[in-house]
Amino acid sequence: MSGTVIVFDFDKTIVDVDSDNWVIDELGFTDLFNQLLPTMPWNSLMDRMMMELHSKGKTIEDIEEVLHRIPLHPRVIPAIQAAHAFGCDLRIVSDANMFFIETILKHLGIREYFSEINTNPGYVNEEGRLRILPYHDFNKASHGCTLCPPNMCKGLIIDRIQDSISQEGNKRMIYLGDGSGDYCPSLRLKERDFMMPRKNFPAWDLICKDPLLVKAEIHGWSDGEELEQVLLHLINKISMEENVHEQLIASDCKLQTLSVSA
Numbered sequence: 059m060s061g062t063v064i065v066f067d068f069d070k071t072i073v074d075v076d077s078d079n080w081v082i083d084e085l086g087f088t089d090l091f092n093q094l095l096p097t098m099p100w101n102s103l104m105d106r107m108m109m110e111l112h113s114k115g116k117t118i119e120d121i122e123e124v125l126h127r128i129p130l131h132p133r134v135i136p137a138i139q140a141a142h143a144f145g146c147d148l149r150i151v152s153d154a155n156m157f158f159i160e161t162i163l164k165h166l167g168i169r170e171y172f173s174e175i176n177t178n179p180g181y182v183n184e185e186g187r188l189r190i191l192p193y194h195d196f197n198k199a200s201h202g203c204t205l206c207p208p209n210m211c212k213g214l215i216i217d218r219i220q221d222s223i224s225q226e227g228n229k230r231m232i233y234l235g236d237g238s239g240d241y242c243p244s245l246r247l248k249e250r251d252f253m254m255p256r257k258n259f260p261a262w263d264l265i266c267k268d269p270l271l272v273k274a275e276i277h278g279w280s281d282g283e284e285l286e287q288v289l290l291h292l293i294n295k296i297s298m299e300e301n302v303h304e305q306l307i308a309s310d311c312k313l314q315t316l317s318v319s320a
């Protein structure tokens with residue numbers, strides 16, 4: 059079992075567009091969306107838009123059909139499969155929603171590669187309408203992070219994952235993301251971790267302003283092909299370092315045995 063945890067953002071990292079915009083645009087609701095956007099938080103607006111879709115006769119099947127043809131780069135699935143075959147623990151942290159993400163991943167046949175999906179709840183209610191709720195209930199209390207949107211601080215989720223894996227030994231993390239919401243988690247990574255921001259996207263631009271704030275090693279990527287190359291290179295690098303480490307421990311044991319018997 060590899061000691062590597064890989065955390066993927068979803069929109070513009072696994073899929074090549076924002077799934078929220080994809081659904082709204084493909085179903086012809088862009089104008090209403092743009093009109094309402096200045097009046098409410100993104101996550102609340104998505105719930106509202108699902109109500110609008112429902113009231114205009116758009117069904118869950120219509121939404122699923124649009125999600126099934128979301129654009130993604132052909133090398134992303136092979137990259138995910140290879141990382142999983144290496145024994146890495148794959149997780150998702152996304153400000154999209156559970157319904158969109160699970161519908162897409164199941165359709166692509168890659169849902170089971172991920173041990174965990176952290177995202178905004180999304181479910182079909184008794185009227186057949188999709189409800190989208192905040193991951194963090196900001197009406198109850200703020201999560202307190204000023205870098206992140208009110209409904210989700212990805213940094214807090216990374217802290218929680220780091221706490222839970224610290225009991226499993228010396229695990230290392232690779233984080234892939236594109237958006238401004240992926241900047242906060244990049245600041246939480248440790249020296250031995252890796253940050254993979256998408257080049258010339260918001261997370262990359264924020265990191266470039268003061269790269270020394272990120273303790274992890276930074277490796278950019280531009281598209282699915284480069285994502286695959288860089289990710290597999292890092293997995294290999296970690297795996298070789300683990301082997302060297304194990305050999306050092308083994309030879310150290312041997313030395314101790316020799317010195318005891320001498």
Ligand SMILES: Cc1ncc(C[n+]2csc(CCOP(=O)(O)O)c2C)c(N)n1
Nearest residue numbers: 067068069076078100151152153154237
């Ligand atoms: C200027 C501006 N206004 C609103 C938003 C909100 N937004 C756009 S797409 C998306 C889902 C991201 O999912 P994932 O975390 O999987 O990439 C969210 C929350 C934004 N990014 N930028």
Ligand SMILES: [Mg+2]
Nearest residue numbers: 067069070237
């Ligand atoms: Mg994203």
